[in-house]
Amino acid sequence: MYDILTYALIAISVILIILVIMQPSKGNAASLLTGADDGQPKSKARGFEAFLIRATTVFGVLFFVLSLALAYLSAQ
DSSP: OHHHHHHHHHHHHHHHHHHHHHSOOOSOHHHHHHTOOOSOOOOOOOTHHHHHHHHHHHHHHHHHHHHHHHHHHHHO
């Protein structure tokens, strides 16, 4: 059981990394850190971008749950 969860965690980690890399940039990161406004209104994500956001959220939650399950099993 522990080995299966470990392999699942590794697979979800790789998928999560790919999903985060595939997401489009939201602008100049340096200006976002300083609080500068780019002047463009924020639009709602549509299509493939919305799918990436949902998939990233789902895989992030799965990663968290599997991490907690593995921590619990290793403490037993």
